[in-house]
Amino acid sequence: MTSVEEVLTSNLYTQQTKKLYKIGEILGLHEDQLAALSTPERVIQVKVQIRGDGGVIKTFTGWRSQHNSALGPYKGGVRYHPNVTQDEVIALSMIMTWKNSLLQLPYGGGKGGIRVDPKALSREELEQLSRNFIDAIYKYIGSNIDIPAPDVNTDSQIMSWFLDEYTKISGKIDPATFTGKPVELGGLAVREYSTGLGVTHTAKLAADKFLGGIEGRRVIIQGFGNLGSYAAKFFVENGAEVIGVSDSKGGVIDPKGLDVKKLEEVKKATGSVINYPEGKKVSNDELLISDCDILVPAALENVIHKYNAPKVKAKLIVEGANGPLTADADSMLKERNIPVVPDILANSGGVVGSYVEWANNRMGEIIGEEEAKKLILNRMEMAFNAVYNKYNSLGDQDLRTAAMVVAVERVVRAMKIRGLI
Ligand SMILES: NC(=O)C1=CN([C@@H]2O[C@H](COP(=O)(O)OP(=O)(O)OC[C@H]3O[C@@H](n4cnc5c(N)ncnc54)[C@H](O)[C@@H]3O)[C@@H](O)[C@H]2O)C=CC1
Numbered sequence: 001m002t003s004v005e006e007v008l009t010s011n012l013y014t015q016q017t018k019k020l021y022k023i024g025e026i027l028g029l030h031e032d033q034l035a036a037l038s039t040p041e042r043v044i045q046v047k048v049q050i051r052g053d054g055g056v057i058k059t060f061t062g063w064r065s066q067h068n069s070a071l072g073p074y075k076g077g078v079r080y081h082p083n084v085t086q087d088e089v090i091a092l093s094m095i096m097t098w099k100n101s102l103l104q105l106p107y108g109g110g111k112g113g114i115r116v117d118p119k120a121l122s123r124e125e126l127e128q129l130s131r132n133f134i135d136a137i138y139k140y141i142g143s144n145i146d147i148p149a150p151d152v153n154t155d156s157q158i159m160s161w162f163l164d165e166y167t168k169i170s171g172k173i174d175p176a177t178f179t180g181k182p183v184e185l186g187g188l189a190v191r192e193y194s195t196g197l198g199v200t201h202t203a204k205l206a207a208d209k210f211l212g213g214i215e216g217r218r219v220i221i222q223g224f225g226n227l228g229s230y231a232a233k234f235f236v237e238n239g240a241e242v243i244g245v246s247d248s249k250g251g252v253i254d255p256k257g258l259d260v261k262k263l264e265e266v267k268k269a270t271g272s273v274i275n276y277p278e279g280k281k282v283s284n285d286e287l288l289i290s291d292c293d294i295l296v297p298a299a300l301e302n303v304i305h306k307y308n309a310p311k312v313k314a315k316l317i318v319e320g321a322n323g324p325l326t327a328d329a330d331s332m333l334k335e336r337n338i339p340v341v342p343d344i345l346a347n348s349g350g351v352v353g354s355y356v357e358w359a360n361n362r363m364g365e366i367i368g369e370e371e372a373k374k375l376i377l378n379r380m381e382m383a384f385n386a387v388y389n390k391y392n393s394l395g396d397q398d399l400r401t402a403a404m405v406v407a408v409e410r411v412v413r414a415m416k417i418r419g420l421i
């Protein structure tokens with residue numbers, strides 16, 4: 001197997017299990033307890049069949065993984081992507097368990113996905129796909145059971161179809177079953193950008209600790225979707241300079257700085273940031289090892305691995321995406337003294353925004369945008385401080401280890417009290 005093939009086929013579940021076992025050693029957990037922690041409680045696999053344009057039958061496979069409910073109902077997004085696998089969805093649901101625990105949210109971890117290229121579907125086909133997915137899983141979700149939300153290639157429109165289908169098929173009028181909805185259906189305006197807002201806020205807190213501040217820092221962001229594009233905007237608002245971005249087609253770098261508004265216009269008009277008129281075109285591989293102060297991988301998993309970790313030039317990495325670093329990369333970057341703000345902390349603004357929306361829906365009120373923003377940032381700051389204190393008290397460990405220790409410890413306590421482990 002070539003090194004590229006090895007990386008492309010590296011399994012996110014294996015990576016996440018390795019990370020968990022490392023925490024198990026620190027917390028003194030037994031092998032059987034670790035098995036109980038890593039195994040999902042339930043994984044639902046469904047066939048999602050649609051009658052496509054022109055009457056063609058198109059069949060896809062979808063999953064919902066419900067990893068752990070010790071702390072509350074399962075919570076996590078649903079992604080549409082041609083490479084989605086069952087193992088990936090399970091791994092992402094395990095990441096959600098730790099993230100929700102770290103943020104002290106009353107949730108367990110869940111995640112869903114459909115193996116589909118949504119760009120190859122018409123809008124009508126996408127709606128049918130989304131509705132049929134809910135028809136297949138509606139018995140297993142609900143505001144007190146499992147609460148889906150947006151993730152890669154899903155958005156507030158898809159949440160609206162989910163909610164409408166769920167209402168029809170279950171007979172329940174319960175908008176808190178989904179978060180990331182449009183404002184008209186009980187969503188919060190802030191959820192649209194809360195992940196990007198939170199990534200930038202944790203980057204700022206980490207830059208204050210490790211780089212002497214965020215002002216003037218040069219930032220590279222891989223991925224210019226929901227998370228990456230809002231993060232770029234907030235980095236600029238915080239006085240940093242975005243010098244490189246990319247999407248699935250490739251990237252662009254300009255050491256003099258990129259105009260984020262122009263990037264958005266180019267992406268909207270042409271479908272990719274590579275058509276930005278200035279700067280140098282680069283591949284995603286080059287982008288990740290280009291010179292900068294802060295690197296934000298905000299696309300997919302396993303993009304920083306043992307082959308490129310030694311070449312990373314950033315002074316701080318902030319994980320926007322879920323699982324963008326392999327376990328090997330973690331060790332190598334620690335050796336090189338490059339701090340990594342882990343996904344379960346850095347991108348938690350999304351699920352905290354979802355929590356505010358869910359709680360609002362259940363109370364029958366909607367708070368204002370500024371108040372919601374404050375709630376999200378305060379909660380993230382509390383988690384950041386807990387991680388940073390643990391990082392200092394653990395001694396020679398990285399930020400991920402500190403975050404995971406806090407998160408896993410909480411889940412273990414809940415499972416012990418329930419008599420589960
Ligand atoms: N949307 C949310 O609220 C949250 C998202 N995340 C994570 O953030 C990451 C990005 O999610 P979103 O921005 O929501 O998705 P999105 O679908 O809005 O955007 C994904 C971006 O990644 C790019 N991309 C896809 N494949 C790529 C590749 N091979 N190389 C480079 N770029 C590539 C796409 O072109 C697009 O710009 C994912 O890991 C997701 O799980 C985490 C927490 C919450």
Ligand SMILES: O=C(O)CCC(=O)C(=O)O
Binds near residue numbers: 078147
């Ligand atoms: O908003 C949510 O419920 C979860 C978002 C998500 O999938 C994530 O944090 O990875």
